[in-house]
Amino acid sequence: MFKYQTEKQLLYYNKITQLRTEKGLSIRQLCRLFPVSDSTIKRWLRNHDEEHLRKGPKAMPKSPGNRSSSAPKTAESELIRTLREENARLKAQAAGESMRADAYEEMINIAERRFNIPIRKKRGAKQ
Structure with a gap:
């Protein structure tokens, strides 16, 4: 995870990564839903994917094509x-x-x- 996150940022991070992996929402759609810039969302998703890669293949999120x-x-x-x-x-x-x-x-x-x-x-x- 990130260092020095506020509770609100952590809440947004969890919700954005969940919507991206489970619903397959695009970054643009996520920007409309949350008051976070697209570059922040891209960074969060990149970090989220890296975390799951370190945990192993079983924890990999579903890609939008594999719903x-x-x-x-x-x-x-x-x-x-x-x-x-x-x-x-x-x-x-x-x-x-x-x-x-x-x-x-x-x-x-x-x-x-x-x-x-x-x-x-x-x-x-x-x-």
């Missing part, structure tokens, strides 16, 4: 749910745009019949 299998599944299911919601929203938006295009098309048809004016561009090459 329990339930965490990725919940994140994956959350991603799937979000994508399904976005898909439904985009389908509704596309249906609305299709109705809007149909309404404009009908408005042009009515105007051409009522006022006997060709509004649409003529197809083919000019002669």
Whole structure:
């Protein structure tokens, strides 16, 4: 551990190392949660890793990639749910745009019949 730590610093150190090893939070996320600079967090995490290396491989913290299998599944299911919601929203938006295009098309048809004016561009090459 560190020399000359206050009780508050020790509390932050323990909580930050716990969140980093168990939850896999990034340094930026930890900076937002605690009033500690990113360089201090990096130093604490480096010291924490060194302590665990001295204790042996059994005490090594879990890396963010080696989390329990339930965490990725919940994140994956959350991603799937979000994508399904976005898909439904985009389908509704596309249906609305299709109705809007149909309404404009009908408005042009009515105007051409009522006022006997060709509004649409003529197809083919000019002669």
